[in-house]
Amino acid sequence: MEAMASSILRMDANWVDYLLIALYFVFVLGIGLTARASVSSSIDFFLSGRSLPAWVTGLAFISANLGAVEIMGMSANGAEYGMPTFHYYWIGAIPAMLFLAVVMMPFYYGSKVRSVPEYMLRRFGPAAHLVNSISFALAQVLIAGVNLYLLATIVNALLGWSIWVSTVAAAIIVLSYITLGGLSAAIYNEVLQFFVIVAALLPLTYIALHKIGGWNGLTDAMDKAGTGAQTKSWPGTDLTAFTSSFWSVVGIVFGLGFVLSFGYWTTNFVEVQRAMASKNMNSARRAPIIGSFPKMLLPFIIIVPGMLAAVLVTPLAQMKHEGKTTGAGGITYNDSLLLLMKQLLPNGLLGVAIAGMLAAFMAGMAANISAFNTVMSYDIWQTYIQRDKPDHWYTSFGRWATLAATALAIGTSYFASQFPNMMNYLQTLFGFFNAPLFATFILGMFWKRMSSAAGWTGLVSGTVAAVVVAILSEGTLGSVSTGTIHLSGQGASFVAAGAAFVVDIAVSVVVTMATQPKEESQLRGLVYSLTPKEDLLDDHAGHWYTSPTKLAGVSLVMVIILNLLFR
Amino acid sequence: MKKTSLFDVRTIIGALMFLYGVILVLASFATSDADKAKSDGINANLWVGLVLLVFGALMIVWAVTRPIVVDEAELESDKRAVDEAAGRGTDDGGGAGGVD
Numbered sequence: 001m002e003a004m005a006s007s008i009l010r011m012d013a014n015w016v017d018y019l020l021i022a023l024y025f026v027f028v029l030g031i032g033l034t035a036r037a038s039v040s041s042s043i044d045f046f047l048s049g050r051s052l053p054a055w056v057t058g059l060a061f062i063s064a065n066l067g068a069v070e071i072m073g074m075s076a077n078g079a080e081y082g083m084p085t086f087h088y089y090w091i092g093a094i095p096a097m098l099f100l101a102v103v104m105m106p107f108y109y110g111s112k113v114r115s116v117p118e119y120m121l122r123r124f125g126p127a128a129h130l131v132n133s134i135s136f137a138l139a140q141v142l143i144a145g146v147n148l149y150l151l152a153t154i155v156n157a158l159l160g161w162s163i164w165v166s167t168v169a170a171a172i173i174v175l176s177y178i179t180l181g182g183l184s185a186a187i188y189n190e191v192l193q194f195f196v197i198v199a200a201l202l203p204l205t206y207i208a209l210h211k212i213g214g215w216n217g218l219t220d221a222m223d224k225a226g227t228g229a230q231t232k233s234w235p236g237t238d239l240t241a242f243t244s245s246f247w248s249v250v251g252i253v254f255g256l257g258f259v260l261s262f263g264y265w266t267t268n269f270v271e272v273q274r275a276m277a278s279k280n281m282n283s284a285r286r287a288p289i290i291g292s293f294p295k296m297l298l299p300f301i302i303i304v305p306g307m308l309a310a311v312l313v314t315p316l317a318q319m320k321h322e323g324k325t326t327g328a329g330g331i332t333y334n335d336s337l338l339l340l341m342k343q344l345l346p347n348g349l350l351g352v353a354i355a356g357m358l359a360a361f362m363a364g365m366a367a368n369i370s371a372f373n374t375v376m377s378y379d380i381w382q383t384y385i386q387r388d389k390p391d392h393w394y395t396s397f398g399r400w401a402t403l404a405a406t407a408l409a410i411g412t413s414y415f416a417s418q419f420p421n422m423m424n425y426l427q428t429l430f431g432f433f434n435a436p437l438f439a440t441f442i443l444g445m446f447w448k449r450m451s452s453a454a455g456w457t458g459l460v461s462g463t464v465a466a467v468v469v470a471i472l473s474e475g476t477l478g479s480v481s482t483g484t485i486h487l488s489g490q491g492a493s494f495v496a497a498g499a500a501f502v503v504d505i506a507v508s509v510v511v512t513m514a515t516q517p518k519e520e521s522q523l524r525g526l527v528y529s530l531t532p533k534e535d536l537l538d539d540h541a542g543h544w545y546t547s548p549t550k551l552a553g554v555s556l557v558m559v560i561i562l563n564l565l566f567r
Numbered sequence: 568m569k570k571t572s573l574f575d576v577r578t579i580i581g582a583l584m585f586l587y588g589v590i591l592v593l594a595s596f597a598t599s600d601a602d603k604a605k606s607d608g609i610n611a612n613l614w615v616g617l618v619l620l621v622f623g624a625l626m627i628v629w630a631v632t633r634p635i636v637v638d639e640a641e642l643e644s645d646k647r648a649v650d651e652a653a654g655r656g657t658d659d660g661g662g663a664g665g666v667d
Contacts, residue, residue, distance in 0.1 A: 344606055344607075349615055
């Protein structure tokens with residue numbers, strides 16, 4: 001099967017393409033080496049010394065997310081469902097990013113924690129902290145495995161190396177640049193990767209639109225193919241699989257827009273860590289907002305090329321017309337972007353595109369690994385195992401943790417390869433780890449009465465609830481799932497996440513009522529009502545674009561306009 | 568002590584984009600007619616190459632004319648303040664101070 005897929009996907013790369021790809025890797029490793037020279041203390045290695053300007057952390061914020069899953073998954077969704085896929089950005093990301101910036105960032109940055117679990121430690125004490133640290137570290141290794149597996153399949157398809165060789169080669173490159181330069185190197189590479197991706201996808205979209213006769217040409221072609229309804233983003237019934245338009249809209253706004261997206265964007269340390277590397281509170285709050293502007297435009301160069309591929313690439317159009325999920329030569333919707341590149345890009349630009357794809361796939365994994373080593377070094381090792389070592393000892397421990405995480409990721413990538421639908425597997429993981437965390441966070445930040453015992457019991461019971469739903473559903477966890485309730489795919493993940501959220505809140509409230517609250521003096525800066533209001537104000541904002549709230553307002557208005565234009 | 572940072576992300580982005588521009592523009596002279604036909608008659612390498620050349624050059628100009636100046640003494644004291652306020656290194660574990 002792999003051989004079939006690779007023969008139709010094999011790019012006819014020549015030496016110019018390889019030169020461009022090689023040049024990119026020289027830069028990546030160069031960044032690692034340079035960063036090593038300027039890394040002096042542990043806070044440099046893990047939080048980039050909190051010295052980066054807002055536009056850098058803002059771009060890193062979205063680039064950390066712009067990995068294999070996003071590029072392949074969203075262009076595939078674009079090819080299959082069309083415009084409703086835009087909701088993953090305009091409903092499923094932007095509002096949550098703005099909420100993080102305006103409401104939650106003051107607590108994260110102001111409490112000067114290095115990681116999300118460290119916040120848990122200060123708000124709820126050791127038990128909640130340990131539970132969260134372990135589940136987080138586990139989640140990162142599992143997700144790094146997904147990224148590594150996708151990366152390896154692309155290298156295999158593009159260059160023809162075997163999956164095994166591709167996996168190890170990719171792992172070694174990611175390993176070397178994080179071990180050398182820590183978070184600074186990871187962040188710099190993410191920003192660099194963002195520009196390479198745009199340099200590849202923007203011309204690809206332009207050429208494809210030119211070929212089909214502009215936006216009208218695309219809608220005409222889709223009307224002719226009988227998929228004209230896909231050129232409108234609402235009500236998106238194909239995407240949600242709800243028959244009622246009304247419930248589809250409700251599902252998108254509350255399911256995707258609230259529980260899943262707020263859970264993901266506000267508690268995912270991979271993202272939050274990017275903003276915490278900012279030089280001051282104002283930059284930390286602006287990072288997600290600055291990131292929201294390119295984020296709302298990204299679907300035009302990720303989803304639209306997917307839609308174009310489903311019309312322009314003959315075997316893909318054929319496959320869509322017949323309503324199948326696998327087409328000639330073993331292609332699937334996941335291959336949309338690669339097929340379009342192969343069809344339209346000349347040698348040269350093709351090299352830029354391949355470099356961009358490889359970069360994006362490595363960035364996802366690098367982000368997981370660097371988050372893992374922060375949590376492993378500080379939250380688990382320094383807190384519970386060896387407390388009083390000098391600073392440089394933990395930095396070097398961080399490098400070993402990186403090596404171990406990479407080795408583990410090779411194992412979990414094999415595990416991930418057993419799942420036929422990567423997106424479902426990932427959504428399930430988010431349900432296990434992010435949904436309960438979000439519930440505990442939101443309750444803990446706004447309800448000062450919430451006790452330490454409620455913190456850890458809520459997390460554990462929320463995760464257990466999600467796991468139980470996943471086991472009872474059909475095929476969510478492969479052969480482990482019993483199929484007792486008739487839910488499968490995305491639907492099952494949504495219900496698992498919802499169950500985790502509700503159970504977590506319920507258990508937290510009940511346990512809080514039965515236990516002692518924490519002393520208020522210990523909660524300053526950690527709970528909304530006990531944080532001095534001046535900590536939450538926009539410090540020294542001279543212009544509207546330096547004020548987080550005003551900038552967030554502009555972003556929100558723009559995303560509403562986009563929704564209206566493409567409804 | 569103040570010093571300008573050589574490790575400026577703008578220089579790195581600018582350099583890579585500029586080099587990509589140079590390579591693409593050179594490659595565009597060798598782009599075959601078959602390759603141009605693939606891109607709907609557009610000489611994509613040439614145009615993208617030119618845009619990247621200009622973009623890369625602008626990034627480098629920006630980095631050179633408006634360098635990031637790092638005040639090392641201030642950075643060090645900031646780091647100490649961060650560590651102390653978060654209760655690391657010291658054992659007070661107390662509340663957070665202001666940020667700026």
